[in-house]
Amino acid sequence: MSKIKLASISEVPKDGMIEKVVGERTFLLASVNGAVKVMDGLCSHRQGHLAKGTLKANIVRCPVHGSEFDIMTGKMVRGPKIPLIGKAVDIKTYAPIIEGDDVLIEI
């Protein structure tokens, strides 16, 4: 496992989300009740960029077909609006490591 820096805390807007790409991986960082949360940034349904969706409390809604994920656990709480085009599954979350103003994760 190695630590990688994703962003500075100050880059993550209060109650908002940003996307960060590191190498070939895409991550979502969100501010929930003043704490930074991290999960994979592409929807498990059809790879929608979750940071372009909406965040309501701890629920991230995909902008493409509306699947919803709990950013605290990565659990899919609602599938795509059009069920005939496949399913969404849970998304991997990461425990953020805060070092100064940096947000890091271990991968």
Ligand code: FES
């Ligand atoms: S790509 Fe996210 S719900 Fe379809």
